[in-house]
Amino acid sequence: MRQWVASRLQNPVVALLAKAAGWNAVSQLVTKVAMVVFTVVASRVLGVSELGFLFTLQGAMLLVAAAADAGTSTYIQQQLAGRESGSAAVASLVTLRLWLAGVVTVGWVVVAQLLWDLSVAEVVLVALGGLAFSASLFVQAVLGYLHEFRVGSEALFAGRLVLCVAAPLAFVLDGAVLVPFLLGGLAGAEVVTLLYSLWRVRTRLDGVRTAFANRPGDRRARMLLAIRASAPHTLNSLINVVVNRADALLVTVFAGLTVAGLYAPASQLQNALGGVLVLLAAGVIPAARLGATREKGIDNSRRAALLSSGMGLGLLLAAALVLSVSAGWWAPLFFGERIGADPIAFQILLFSLPIAAAGVPLQALAVARGQAYGLTAVQFLALTVCVLAHWQLDARFGAAGAAWASLSREPVLLLGSLLLLRRGDRRTARVDPAVTTPA
Numbered sequence: 001m002r003q004w005v006a007s008r009l010q011n012p013v014v015a016l017l018a019k020a021a022g023w024n025a026v027s028q029l030v031t032k033v034a035m036v037v038f039t040v041v042a043s044r045v046l047g048v049s050e051l052g053f054l055f056t057l058q059g060a061m062l063l064v065a066a067a068a069d070a071g072t073s074t075y076i077q078q079q080l081a082g083r084e085s086g087s088a089a090v091a092s093l094v095t096l097r098l099w100l101a102g103v104v105t106v107g108w109v110v111v112a113q114l115l116w117d118l119s120v121a122e123v124v125l126v127a128l129g130g131l132a133f134s135a136s137l138f139v140q141a142v143l144g145y146l147h148e149f150r151v152g153s154e155a156l157f158a159g160r161l162v163l164c165v166a167a168p169l170a171f172v173l174d175g176a177v178l179v180p181f182l183l184g185g186l187a188g189a190e191v192v193t194l195l196y197s198l199w200r201v202r203t204r205l206d207g208v209r210t211a212f213a214n215r216p217g218d219r220r221a222r223m224l225l226a227i228r229a230s231a232p233h234t235l236n237s238l239i240n241v242v243v244n245r246a247d248a249l250l251v252t253v254f255a256g257l258t259v260a261g262l263y264a265p266a267s268q269l270q271n272a273l274g275g276v277l278v279l280l281a282a283g284v285i286p287a288a289r290l291g292a293t294r295e296k297g298i299d300n301s302r303r304a305a306l307l308s309s310g311m312g313l314g315l316l317l318a319a320a321l322v323l324s325v326s327a328g329w330w331a332p333l334f335f336g337e338r339i340g341a342d343p344i345a346f347q348i349l350l351f352s353l354p355i356a357a358a359g360v361p362l363q364a365l366a367v368a369r370g371q372a373y374g375l376t377a378v379q380f381l382a383l384t385v386c387v388l389a390h391w392q393l394d395a396r397f398g399a400a401g402a403a404w405a406s407l408s409r410e411p412v413l414l415l416g417s418l419l420l421l422r423r424g425d426r427r428t429a430r431v432d433p434a435v436t437t438p439a
Contacts, residue, residue, distance in 0.1 A: 026153045027152060027153045027156045030153070030156055030157050030160050031156055031160055032271075032272035032273075033160075033272075034160035034161075034163045034164055034189075035160075035163070035268060035271070035272055036268070036269065036272045037163070037164055037167055038163045038164075038166075038167050038182075038185070038186075039264075039265050039268040039269070039335075040167075040265075040334050040335060041167035041168070041170055041171070042054060042167075042170070042182055043265050043334075043335040043336055043338075043339050044335070044336050045170045045171060045175075045178055046178055046179070046182075046261075047261070048257075048258050048261035048262060048338060048339075049256075049257040049258045049261055050178065050179055050257075050261070051260075051261035051264060051265070051339075052248065052251075052252060052256075052257035052258060052259070052260030052261030052262075052263075052264060053179060053252075053257050053260075053261075054179050054182055054183060054264075055248040055260065055261075055264035055267075055268070056248050056249050056252045056257065056260055057122060057125075057126055057179075057183055058183075058186055058246075058248070059245065059246030059247070059248050059249035060108075060112075060126050060130075060246070060249060061125075061126045061129045061130045061133070061186065061187070062130065062133070062241050062245045062246050063130070063238075063241055063242070063246055063249070064104055064105075064108050064126060064127060064129075064130025064131065064134070065129075065130040065131070065133035065134040065137070065190075065241075066134075066237045066238050066240075066241040067100075067104045067107070067238065068097075068100050068101050068104040068130065068131055068134035068135075069100075069134040069137050069138070069237060070100055070237075073137040073138050073140070073141045097134075097135070097138060100134075101131050101134070101135075104130070104131070105127050105131065108123070108126065108127050108130070109123060109127070112126070119180070121180050122179075122180060122183060125180070125183045125184055125186075125187045126183070126187070128187050128191065129183075129186055129187030129188075129189075129190045129191070130190075132187065132190035132191045132193070132194045133190040133193075133194075135194050136155070136159075136190060136193045136194040136197055139155075139194065139197040139198060139201060140152050140155075140197065142201060143155075143197065143200075143201055148200070148201065151197070151200045151201070152197070154196065154200070155193045155194075155196040155197040155200070156193055158192050158193060158196045159188075159189040159190060159191075159192045159193030159196070160189060160193075161192075162185060162188045162189040162192050163185055163186070163189050166181070166182065166184075166185030166188070167182075167185070169181075170182060239376075239379040239380060239382075239383045240379070242383060243379075243382065243383055243386050243406070243409050244271065244274070245271065247263075247267050247390075247402075247406050248260045248263065248264045248267060250386075250387065250390045250394075250402075250405075251263050251264075251390065251394050251402045253390075254390050254391050254394040254395055255394035255395045255398070255401075255402065256395075259394060259395075259398050259399055259402060260402075261339075262339060262345065262398065262399035263345055263398075263399040263402040263403065265335050265339050265346075266343075266345040266346040266348075266349050266399070266403060267349060267406065269346065269349070270349040270350065270352065270353065270406075273316075273319070273350075273353055274353060274356065306361075306362075308360075308361035309357070309358045309359070309360075309361050309362060310358075312354070312357025312358060312360070312361070313354050313355075313357050313358040315357070316353045316354040316357045317354040319350075319353070320350040320351050320353055320354055323346075323350050324346075324347040324350050324351065327343035327346050327347050327350075328343060331343035331346050342399075344399070344400045344403070345399040345400055345402065345403040348400065348403035348404055348407055349403050349406060349407065351407065352406065352407040352410045355407075355410035355411060355414055356410050356413070356414075358414055359410065359413045359414035359417045362414070362417035362418060362420070362421050363375055363378075363413065363417050365421065366417060366420045366421065371420050374420045374423075375416075375417075375420060377416075378412070378413060378416030378417060378419075378420065379413065379416075381412055381416060382409040382410075382412040382413045382416070383409070385408050385409060385412050386405060386406065386408055386409040389404065389405035389408040390402060390405040390406075392405075393405045
């Protein structure tokens, strides 16, 4: 077995993919562990409604980030396949990202003033954290182009260290400043991640700066092309954020801050465990890309996707069963009696993970085969079902209803992905190196 692995790793493409997947796994682990620690502390030091408010603002921060990114980080991954064209692509998107940052910031300030009675500090922190997160996504794409996968993981580790330092300090602070302080920790983590990434990548972008200086005439045309090419990825990213990461915001809208506070810790734990889903898709896209030039390449891609789906379904179903049975012990132990005394929301959301695990590799394959708009339609349908379910269930059944509403999206995504896979034409499927995964 050792010789077989060694022989495969001698292939430069396989070695590069293994390196990228390995550092991606490290990044996911660091990010998710830090967020769980942060959520446990917040659940113990905040009241239920304050907890709901904090994670509602976090949802707003993620929406700001997705809107400011507008799918360009996924688009840049497509363009960076060739290094010469990649430099031009980065250069053409710099101006676009600056415009997006300005428009989204103004939009957020207007929305915050119309809908919520937020302090100036809260508005600024959400905007700062969201824009920093958006910019760090872009820089992470450039780091991937430079094959600096370890630097990307180091940047995430530096940012998440801010969360792990801020969380214990919350125990000694006065209650009146806890929400702004913890929100500042979330924003600060994204700012540190961005600054570290820029510091490490600064010496590698001479070619990008040269391209930006030497192509003034076609900058507008390239920017318009980027907006058009990023459109499906923009929609997918926004939908993913709403249904996967900003769900506490939906619960707040339909049931209030108290229900959101009871629901949010279960959602954060689900998101942490959902980091496994990103790794499940890692082997699908390389198979789709490399298999396109070989006989029966699409068949092999389909086989890889189905294998990843089956493995994810089996592994996470077993994990969900174990954690659900023992939830009455670990939920109050970690999240306190107020949140964990009735762990039904935790148990429901745990069982959304096996269904999602079965669907994520299929969604990755759909994007790799040029079906991004088809996936957008599926995700929009799942979003509609999810929002309607939150509207009907949150106020009536509380945190448990919100958990069932969030669970409702996963069967829609799975069935829709299967239909996309079935409709894919083996002879004309276009392999696309970009992949959109849950936030």
